[in-house]
Amino acid sequence: MTPTPLSSPVSVDIDLNARGKQIGHIRVPHSTHESAYGWIAIPIAAVKGDAGPDVLLTAGNHGDEYEGQIALLKLMRSLTPEQVHGRVIIVPRLNLPAAAAGRRTSPLDDGNLNRLFPGDPQGSVTSQIAHFVDSVLLPMTQVSLDIHSGGSSLEYLPCAFARLPADRAEQGRQQAALQAFGAPITIMVDRPQSNRTLSAAALAHGHLHLSTEIGGGASTRPHTQAIADQGVLRLLAHLGVIDTAPPPTSPTRLMRVTGPSHFVYATVRGLFEPAFTLGDVVEKNSLAGRIHFPEEPGRAPHDVHFSEGGVVVCRRVPSGVVPGDCLAHLAIDL
Ligand SMILES: [Zn+2]
Incomplete structure (x- = not known):
């Protein structure tokens, strides 16, 4: 088990600090008519090898965005501790109730996880998930990638998406990581939709952080799926966590959204x-x-x-x- 803050009812049934590969669950207590002492079981994997950075990979923050969920399920199965320098923590369906329902928001509390950071340990289920990420997963990692797509209501030209960190040196590190991810387009956002996103929380923790908007329409396609599958590997190789990854097909086109x-x-x-x-x-x-x-x-x-x-x-x-x-x-x- 990994220790969690005393204020939080959320727990993890594997030791995220142990060497090797473990697959288990984040447990969010949820007492219902069907399951009086039950919990919501959010799959999580930790793959730890020799020395290197600690990387958090998340998808399913919005439940109806699929490239990231599928890419991380593939990685969860294939990645071995012998391949890894450092540690990779993988959560393919972060807002599990939303993902299970195929919805952006949770059917339990209408919670939009990506508008609830840094969360509340005594709040709704979705707010408790945000708090767990903010108080446990972000502090134990230095780099994070949160994979989004357009969801049910939007479709994007496949792109990496990043909000600029305030610090200039951090901006350079972020640019290099975005180039390495190798999406056809990288969009820098001057004025993000919200300051209560996982991305905002990760930057507040001093993370090197990337996000994406790969496709949409509550579906995935071969070319958008390949961007997610290969981008994750390229980012890990760029960080020195794995030794090799497929090269990008073309340099990323740098764009910005001003407001x-x-x-x-x-x-x-x-x-x-x-x-x-x-x-x-x-x-x-x-x-x-x-x-x-x-x-x-x-x-x-x-x-x-x-x-x-x-x-x-x-x-x-x-x-x-x-x-x-x-x-x-x-x-x-x-
Ligand atoms: Zn999203």
């Missing part, structure tokens, strides 16, 4: 007809699409425009929209 003007939102309810495809280069004030009013067939559609120029790197997947839904967002070359 709200790169995002396009619906302001009315209806059916969105996009005027763009993912990867299009669009001009400032050009038409992004039209929102039709199926309940008022005689009413002219509402036009939506891009307020900046750039490359469409993310699009909404479902056609039905309500005010506040993100329809697309842009990035520009660094």
